[in-house]
Amino acid sequence: MSEPTSSDDTSGVPAYGHTRDTETGAAPLAPKEFLRWTWRQLTSMRTALILLFLLALGAIPGSVIPQDNVDALLAAQWRREHTTLAPIYEKLGLFSVYDSAWFAAIYLLLMISLVGCILPRTRVYLRAALARPPKTPRNLSRLPEYRTFTTDDESDAVLERAQAALRGYRVDRHDDSLSAERGYLREAGNLLFHLSVLIVLVGFASGSLLGYKGGVIVVTGGQFANVASQYDEFDPGTLFDDKNLKPFSFKLTDFKVNFIKQGREIGMAQKFSAGLDYQTGPNAKQQHTRIEVNHPLSIDGSKVYLIGHGYAPNVTVRDGNGKIAFSGPVVFTPEDSSFRSSGVIKVPDADPKQLGFRGEFYPTYGFTDATGPFSAYPDAKNPALVLLAYAGDLGMDRGVPQSVYALDTDGLKQLTKSNGKMFRVELEKGQTQALPNGLGSITFNGVDRFVKLQVSRNPGGWIALLGMILALTGLLGSLFIRPRRIWVSVRREGGRTVVEVAGLDRSSGGNLTDRVDDLVGSLEEKKA
Amino acid sequence: MTHDQFEVLSNQAIAICGAAYFVALLLHLAEWAAGRRVPVDAPVAATVGAGAESRPTEAAEAAEVEDHDAAEKMERFGRWGLVATIVAAGVHLVAVVSRGLAADPVRVPWGNMYEFTMTGTLVVVAGYLLMYRRFSLQWLSPVVTGFVLITLMVDVLLLYTPVVPLRDALQSPWLVIHVIAAITATGAFTLGGMASVLYLIKERWLERGGSEASNGYLARLPGLNELDRMAYRTHAFAFPVWTFAALIAGPIWAQAAWGRYWGWDPKEVWAFITWVVYAAYLHARATAGWKGRAAAIIALIGLATLWFNFVGINFFFGSGSQHSYA
Ligand code: HEM
Numbered sequence: 001m002s003e004p005t006s007s008d009d010t011s012g013v014p015a016y017g018h019t020r021d022t023e024t025g026a027a028p029l030a031p032k033e034f035l036r037w038t039w040r041q042l043t044s045m046r047t048a049l050i051l052l053f054l055l056a057l058g059a060i061p062g063s064v065i066p067q068d069n070v071d072a073l074l075a076a077q078w079r080r081e082h083t084t085l086a087p088i089y090e091k092l093g094l095f096s097v098y099d100s101a102w103f104a105a106i107y108l109l110l111m112i113s114l115v116g117c118i119l120p121r122t123r124v125y126l127r128a129a130l131a132r133p134p135k136t137p138r139n140l141s142r143l144p145e146y147r148t149f150t151t152d153d154e155s156d157a158v159l160e161r162a163q164a165a166l167r168g169y170r171v172d173r174h175d176d177s178l179s180a181e182r183g184y185l186r187e188a189g190n191l192l193f194h195l196s197v198l199i200v201l202v203g204f205a206s207g208s209l210l211g212y213k214g215g216v217i218v219v220t221g222g223q224f225a226n227v228a229s230q231y232d233e234f235d236p237g238t239l240f241d242d243k244n245l246k247p248f249s250f251k252l253t254d255f256k257v258n259f260i261k262q263g264r265e266i267g268m269a270q271k272f273s274a275g276l277d278y279q280t281g282p283n284a285k286q287q288h289t290r291i292e293v294n295h296p297l298s299i300d301g302s303k304v305y306l307i308g309h310g311y312a313p314n315v316t317v318r319d320g321n322g323k324i325a326f327s328g329p330v331v332f333t334p335e336d337s338s339f340r341s342s343g344v345i346k347v348p349d350a351d352p353k354q355l356g357f358r359g360e361f362y363p364t365y366g367f368t369d370a371t372g373p374f375s376a377y378p379d380a381k382n383p384a385l386v387l388l389a390y391a392g393d394l395g396m397d398r399g400v401p402q403s404v405y406a407l408d409t410d411g412l413k414q415l416t417k418s419n420g421k422m423f424r425v426e427l428e429k430g431q432t433q434a435l436p437n438g439l440g441s442i443t444f445n446g447v448d449r450f451v452k453l454q455v456s457r458n459p460g461g462w463i464a465l466l467g468m469i470l471a472l473t474g475l476l477g478s479l480f481i482r483p484r485r486i487w488v489s490v491r492r493e494g495g496r497t498v499v500e501v502a503g504l505d506r507s508s509g510g511n512l513t514d515r516v517d518d519l520v521g522s523l524e525e526k527k528a
Numbered sequence: 529m530t531h532d533q534f535e536v537l538s539n540q541a542i543a544i545c546g547a548a549y550f551v552a553l554l555l556h557l558a559e560w561a562a563g564r565r566v567p568v569d570a571p572v573a574a575t576v577g578a579g580a581e582s583r584p585t586e587a588a589e590a591a592e593v594e595d596h597d598a599a600e601k602m603e604r605f606g607r608w609g610l611v612a613t614i615v616a617a618g619v620h621l622v623a624v625v626s627r628g629l630a631a632d633p634v635r636v637p638w639g640n641m642y643e644f645t646m647t648g649t650l651v652v653v654a655g656y657l658l659m660y661r662r663f664s665l666q667w668l669s670p671v672v673t674g675f676v677l678i679t680l681m682v683d684v685l686l687l688y689t690p691v692v693p694l695r696d697a698l699q700s701p702w703l704v705i706h707v708i709a710a711i712t713a714t715g716a717f718t719l720g721g722m723a724s725v726l727y728l729i730k731e732r733w734l735e736r737g738g739s740e741a742s743n744g745y746l747a748r749l750p751g752l753n754e755l756d757r758m759a760y761r762t763h764a765f766a767f768p769v770w771t772f773a774a775l776i777a778g779p780i781w782a783q784a785a786w787g788r789y790w791g792w793d794p795k796e797v798w799a800f801i802t803w804v805v806y807a808a809y810l811h812a813r814a815t816a817g818w819k820g821r822a823a824a825i826i827a828l829i830g831l832a833t834l835w836f837n838f839v840g841i842n843f844f845f846g847s848g849s850q851h852s853y854a
Binding site: 049055062063069207295304307455461468 | 692700757764767768771772775776779780783784785786787788789790791792793794797798800801804805807808811812814815817818833
């Protein structure tokens with residue numbers, strides 16, 4: 001199965017030798033030699049290959065294990081559910097794989113290998129780019145493509161025709177032969193590609209060092225000012241300074257969403273849009289805009305995106321003394337596509353005991369014995385709240401920050417009916433229910449909506465993107481420019497001219513047959 | 529025609545093109561069955577693996593006439609198989625286009641897995657037909673028709689979804705650009721993977737004493753170098769397209785939709801993994817000791833990650849991915 005050629009030996013250029021073929025000798029002991037050997041190993045193609053594989057493998061866990069900076073809530077939940085594994089994973093950095101030391105080690109090694117690879121190749125390339133096509137080899141018939149024929153034309157005429165036919169080639173005329181080469185830009189493309197990988201990395205890194213990403217939940221009618229403390233999640237880059245937060249603010253005027261009313265994707269939400277009254281600074285004029293998915297608001301390089309939505313049931317809780325201890329919307333987080341949502345209501349101001357509620361909200365309440373309560377449709381057609389009630393100490397003044405979505409039940413006692421049976425708050429819109437033991441009452445006033453907004457600044461994004469586009473350009477050159485060499489040699493024999501044509505395609509998967517045939521055709525046909 | 533009628537048309541067209549691919553597959557199987565009696569370098573079959581080495585024949589003179597008949601039969605089956613494939617591809621195209629016209633408002637037919645798969649398979653067939661002459665691909669015919677038939681069956685039986693409008697995040701010109709590129713690359717990687725599989729099979733077969741001079745399907749495959757070259761060319765086409773789809777158009781769209789170019793979402797992670805593995809493939813082909821077999825294996829690993837991303841992420845990671853549209 002051997003083609004007698006090196007046409008799939010992509011190198012073909014001895015000068016690149018050491019970057020392509022690893023020298024697999026044992027490590028020498030002398031320190032200087034050893035360093036050199038290590039460097040050679042590191043910058044060899046084989047190492048690059050292995051590091052690429054490691055990079056691919058290393059990326060996998062991050063797609064399986066919830067990541068802190070992809071979905072913090074999910075990651076927290078996973079930690080709670082896997083108490084034995086979680087600490088181990090934590091140590092291994094598996095909750096933030098792409099920021100972890102070992103992942104960084106892989107790509108930094110790869111980058112070092114890349115630099116070690118690019119530098120010498122660039123030097124070699126610069127020299128090669130100025131070089132003349134190589135002299136005509138003595139024995140052309142050993143080249144992968146070889147043709148010979150005889151003609152009555154003079155040698156010079158043949159060579160001249162060949163020169164004319166080899167347009168786009170760098171051609172050197174010798175006494176009785178001609179050497180031609182083209183495709184010098186292939187290697188340049190390849191170098192550009194590899195260099196651009198570095199640019200992408202720089203852009204990516206500067207984005208994640210200097211930028212930030214924050215998430216905030218705002219209920220309709222609510223306000224937001226762009227300071228770190230107002231964010232629910234705030235994920236600044238290592239070098240990000242809170243002072244760089246632009247001083248804008250906005251109010252969420254309304255939120256619209258359409259739900260598909262029929263078909264298999266019934267209930268699919270569509271055409272979300274949120275109305276914002278915003279100011280770019282404390283003294284700036286107020287403006288109104290609507291943001292939608294794919295259409296964020298851009299203020300001074302910070303962008304505000306609409307990324308999610310849900311319900312915030314509006315409740316009023318009266319305590320044992322009949323005093324209003326809490327009133328307002330409470331964000332319930334959606335659990336499924338029909339917006340069954342779960343949430344917690346904390347009432348620290350209630351007397352004599354603090355009150356807490358935990359449970360679910362159903363925009364369109366449904367119930368069967370088999371499923372229990374469920375939401376039949378995502379729109380708020382028949383909203384209902386089903387909650388368990390607790391009384392006691394909410395533990396909010398212990399100084400430990402608490403999630404607004406979780407109830408610390410350590411100091412709380414679940415309320416039961418006076419006969420000891422299970423007590424549940426079950427409310428439709430407008431209803432009020434008294435709590436057992438005269439602890440107060442809870443009223444379900446109505447349903448507000450909330451939106452989840454993401455605000456981000458990504459200063460290096462365009463560098464990375466530019467790098468990627470350069471990389472693609474280089475890649476195209478590297479893959480599709482074909483470096484080729486062609487030689488034509490002539491000699492007189494018995495009053496006729498013997499012409500030999502040979503070609504070498506140095507690209508991967510290249511095939512010069514047609515080109516050489518064409519050339520031979522054009523040399524033959526013009527017999528005068 | 530109304531949107532509903534287009535939906536019916538699309539469903540019928542898919543069924544019809546499935547049947548046509550089935551016919552094409554049968555014809556190609558018949559072609560190769562007939563081929564068993566034909567020496568590999570019988571005149572009619574001379575186009576097989578143009579550029580492959582010539583193999584001396586020892587066919588006896590007496591058998592030649594019979595060979596000739598069998599060879600003619602083989603060629604006829606092959607030609608009809610090709611015609612059936614072309615017809616099937618035409619109907620397939622109708623199915624895809626009318627799927628888009630069936631939506632109200634009219635949209636590109638890439639809203640869910642059913643539609644992606646339907647379009648992806650069409651790209652595979654189109655790529656095969658486009659390259660058919662240039663690379664003398666008759667040896668690939670049974671593989672392509674068989675693959676497309678099975679994939680379409682899975683698509684219709686397991687992934688079928690009635691036409692619905694696009695969800696918001698998908699309503700962007702970048703959907704069109706990103707998805708065209710991703711589907712094109714997927715189709716091309718798939719074709720390249722077929723060549724790599726055949727490379728591995730043939731290599732093994734040769735190693736175990738298979739002979740190029742025998743008459744079977746494997747002998748009729750192009751030589752290893754030719755298979756490798758075809759695999760490389762397809763991958764070399766697909767890789768930049770994938771680079772554009774996954775690492776340029778995707779991030780631009782993600783930036784517009786979610787406010788970040790890159791968020792290590794499972795779908796993005798796997799797109800990246802695919803990219804890295806195929807970069808490794810290109811490196812492997814340039815590295816002594818990794819050429820040939822190892823490179824082919826890497827290409828198939830790449831294909832596995834690609835398909836896993838295409839299908840698996842939606843099923844295994846479900847709502848954990850912003851990209852789940854299963
Ligand atoms: C971030 C890591 C890297 C990526 C993503 C990458 C990607 C690629 C790609 C896609 C190609 C194909 C282009 C072509 O075939 O011409 C390529 C070729 C090449 N790479 Fe890399 N590479 C990386 C690191 C390296 C390193 C560290 C080296 C040095 C050992 C290296 C040396 C080469 C060489 C010599 C070629 C040319 C192969 C040929 O002529 O076909 N690469 N690289």
